[in-house]
Amino acid sequence: MTGLDLTGRRALVTGAAQGLGEGMAAALAAAGARVAVADVQDDLGAKVAASLGDEHLFVHLDVTDDDGWSSAIGTAVDRLGGLDILVNNAGIEITSLLVDLDPAQVRAQLDVNVLGTALGLKHGLRTMRPGGAAGGGGVIINVASVAATIAFPGISVYSATKSAVDRLTRVAAMESGKLGYGVRVNCIYPGLVPTAMGAGLANDVAEIGLFGSAQEAVEAVVALTPSGRLGEVSDMADVVVFLASDAARFITGAGLAVDGGMGM
């Protein structure tokens, strides 16, 4: 489908030093976009950007830092000559039963997953709307989770933050449309993918006694999944390319489950 060609587009992906974000950055680059790899992990992020090629770059970005967003997006716009695609992918997950919640861990997840995504929307919309530093409209893709659509034990606060990402997406799409920003805003709900976070989650739910082992936790997830397997990084990355592309030109305010059917 020619609509999936991203030649000439400029993208920034948060949390792109590893895992899903790295895969999304690589898939956007493979589709023709020039990509700013943004992360708090400078060494790893710079390696990812270098592996994509000379026309791509690394920018340091802590998504919870309002000024950091101005600076990272400014650098991306300067170096890439604009910005058409923003993927708000950075996120953290800290497993805990509700009865054991640690307020600092709750706040950390709210900060990165909710504030980080909200600030991404703020700066992405400001930059891409008419009169902004890029100004030609564009696309924002937020990364929620299947956790926003099911009730899996041990991840209550994480699930709540991902439900918040879902609502941020819908309101952002509405504001963008009503105010003529020309920016489509959508989110995806990935199923479990064995990245550092996904594998860690399986270990942690076993460690707090919800499953006999990490393997049992994985088997429980697979048993709930009509497609009969865990997700892969490329499953998520390909959908991000689709949503970023002209093939998705009439899709905004949508949440797309990419979970093999687990959350239906």
Ligand SMILES: NC(=O)c1ccc[n+]([C@@H]2O[C@H](COP(=O)([O-])OP(=O)(O)OC[C@H]3O[C@@H](n4cnc5c(N)ncnc54)[C@H](O)[C@@H]3O)[C@@H](O)[C@H]2O)c1
């Ligand atoms: N892996 C899964 O099973 C899964 C499932 C559903 C949703 N998700 C979501 O997908 C996204 C990526 O997950 P992943 O599995 O690749 O996780 P990961 O832990 O492997 O990678 C997350 C990346 O985000 C970066 N990051 C963390 N805090 C940051 C901050 N404050 N500012 C900038 N970067 C920051 C990390 O440095 C890391 O590079 C997350 O939003 C996660 O919630 C993951």
